[in-house]
Amino acid sequence: MLYNDHNTMKNLSMMLFALIFALYSAETQAQEITILTKDVQLSMSLGKDGKLYQSYFGTRFNDAYNPDAKSHEAYIAWGMSDLFEPALRVSHSDGNPALALVYVRHSSSKDTDGSTLTRIDLRDTLYPVDLTLFFASYYEENVIRAWSEIRHREKGELTLNSFASNMLHFDGGDYHLTQFHGDWAEEMQMQTSRLTSGIKIIDSKLGSRAQMYQTPVFMLSIDGTSNETSGRVLAGTLEWSGNFRFLFELDPHNSLRLISGINPFASEYRLPAGKSFRTPAFVFTYSDVGRGKASRNLHRWARRFGILDGTKPRMTLLNNWEATYFDFDEVKLKNLFTDAKKLGVDLFLLDDGWFANKYPRNDDHAGLGDWEPNSKKLPGGIGALVNDARSKDLKFGIWIEPEMVNPKSELYGKHPEWIMRLPGRAEHYFRNQMVLDLPNPQVQNFVFGTVDKIMSENPDVAFIKWDCNRMMTNTWSPYLKNKQSHVFIDYQMAFYDVLAQVRAKYPHLPMMLCSGGGGRVDYGALKYFTEFWPSDNTDGLERVYIQWGYSYFFPAVAMSAHVTSWGRQSIKFRTDVAMQGRLGFDIDLKHLNERELAFCSAAVANYKRLSEVIMQGDLYRLVSPYDENRAVLMYVDSARNRAVLFAYTLNSRYGEEFAKVRMQGLDPAATYTIREINVFGNDHRTNDVRASGDRLMKEGLSVSPQQPLTSRVYEISRD
Ligand code: DGJ
DSSP: OOOOHHHHHHHHHHHHHHHHHHHHHHHHTTOEEEEEOSSEEEEEEEOTTSOEEEEEEEEOOOOOOOTTSOOEESSOBSSSSOOSOOSEEEEOTTSOOOOOEEEEEEEEEEOTTSOEEEEEEEEESSSSEEEEEEEEEETTTTEEEEEEEEEEOOSSOEEEEEEEEEEEEEOOSBOEEEEEEOOTTOOOEEEEEEOOSEEEEEEOOOGGGTTSSEEEEEEEESBSOOOSSSBOEEEEEESOSSOEEEEEEEOTTSOEEEEEEEOOTTOOEEEOTTOOEEOOOEEEEEESBOHHHHHHHHHHHIIIIISTTTTSOOOOEEEOHHHHTTOOOHHHHHHHHHHHHHHTOSEEEEOSOSBOSSSOOSSTTBOTTOOSBOTTTOTTHHHHHHHHHHHTTOEEEEEEOTTEEOSBSHHHHHOGGGBOOOTTSOOOOBTTBEEBOTTSHHHHHHHHHHHHHHHHHOTTEEEEEEOOOOOOOSOOOTTTTTOGGGHHHHHHHHHHHHHHHHHHHSTTOOEEEOBTTBSOOSTTTTTTOSEEOOOSOOOHHHHHHHHHHHHTTSOGGGBEEEEOSOSSSOHHHHHHHHTTSEEEEOSOGGGSOHHHHHHHHHHHHHHHHHHHHHHHSEEEEEEOTTTSSEEEEEEEOTTSSEEEEEEEEOOOOTTOOOOOBOOOSSOTTSEEEEEEESOOTTOOOOOOEEEEHHHHHHTOBOOOOSSTTEEEEEEEEEO
């Protein structure tokens, strides 16, 4: 191969650069970099070769650094000597596909949110490419957020082929992965399988409604399976609402590498010199006493840091989606306001169908994009509704789906250049709609403007439900022109930019993250949202499973749960299930008899008394619906003074007797009174029980009713 002078000089200077690095690294090789929380430790050390190694991950210990610990290169780039899946793969501007990253420096400081931020700088030995690994550790919560940032000073663009947020290594014996897959109305079905040699991937390629089939969450049990109270388990999730990928590769030596980040599928990213590319954070926690603690770690972190206003109370509400669908007018809605008052809820939420005039939104074929109140249905506009609600001392909220357009809309005619579709090919619809080209700043203004217009015309609007009913297919962005491989990433970045704009102007407006059910539930978006809609499936029995699945990763304060007419269970069962989250109703009260209505409004009052325990307390999952014909769970406040226990019997076989349930999280030295609440009508209330926390946790109590599809709720108070 022939080199010209310029190349020879370039190569010489690169070699010098590499040599300086090697010397520098040799000097610093004895160092250990430790990322610590109260109970978890992630240690990295520098090898003689200048590379960064993960030397330990697991329960925290106090020993000094062990230079002989088995280690794996911490964040592996592709193209050199590694034989398995890389965390990072790039193509340099000259076509060279390799990176060899060595340690440069690291530092650690307190971040503004109280976390400790560790940054480790790495650099390629030949090309001017820099990579920084970031770790934010939340000491009390035992949670670590990890992300990476890449920059370069090459002449042309650097192409990022894959770019993980984080890579972790395990040397356990027997790995089991628990994943949460689903579909519309079947979200968060939990499946556990043993990892076998090779690669297992959980991912999404759906773009806007990215999580329709898979939520970006998982639990990895390291030494055999785990349960609620035993086993070594890592719980992980990604702060990203778009395409994600968790990749697990088990090698011939039984070492497992876990690579988490944006899904690189169809997403090569061309990075100009001087710009940096920052990945979303991989959020994870670790527990050596099972899944229960891992969930509580994540919940505590999420309430303080992951969810907007996660430590604040939430409003109960009446929603009209299932009560009316698109068939309503001002009079009907005002009657529903009266229903909301009868129930005693705080807010009325007006759902889909209130907008568009030329192509009225009377079903899901028309109107999306035309965010003017429909003058036939709502002659007084939103203002009349807000005023009427106010006069009834009720708050008012409203539904929008601002990222979408129906071909039957004025927007479609006015701004064809704002719509994503493949040139020269037939349009593809899902729920009769298309996705707007959010990377386009004009579209971002339009989406922000949709919220801003509602809010500035009606400053009393107190809640927004933000829906997103389709994924991206036949995707082509008119704005991105020859950078189509940026579309999935730029869409999400633009989504967050718009949300940041909304939050700059309306910092505390409660907003529900909804996506045709639970198609978008993640901590990337929840920074901007106060809650999420888990599923359109509100059948009480189904919800026991769906909410159980979400509860591994998301706290009750963020989980909207509505009582509807879906499901053949009693109103008591459905209400008891919905009390596990942010309680709401979506039901025409005409379908309830007097006793049922009285039950519901009493349940709302109970809920208001107990919601702080449910939303801010520690969750203990006591009996899993995946193990038995029932589910039992309890929430305990931080002082261990108050608790709420929910027991749902799903089915029962002839002669089946449910065992006593041992509680958790109580103070063993305290005495508690356990009282059944939410008793329907004149039904028999179980007798109060007084017992020590010790006894309740060791002997347990019979809490489950015998009949299928019945439930009990207990209020537990320290004497
Ligand atoms: C899907 C949501 O999940 C529902 O709750 C409802 O808002 C409909 N969209 C309205 O079109």
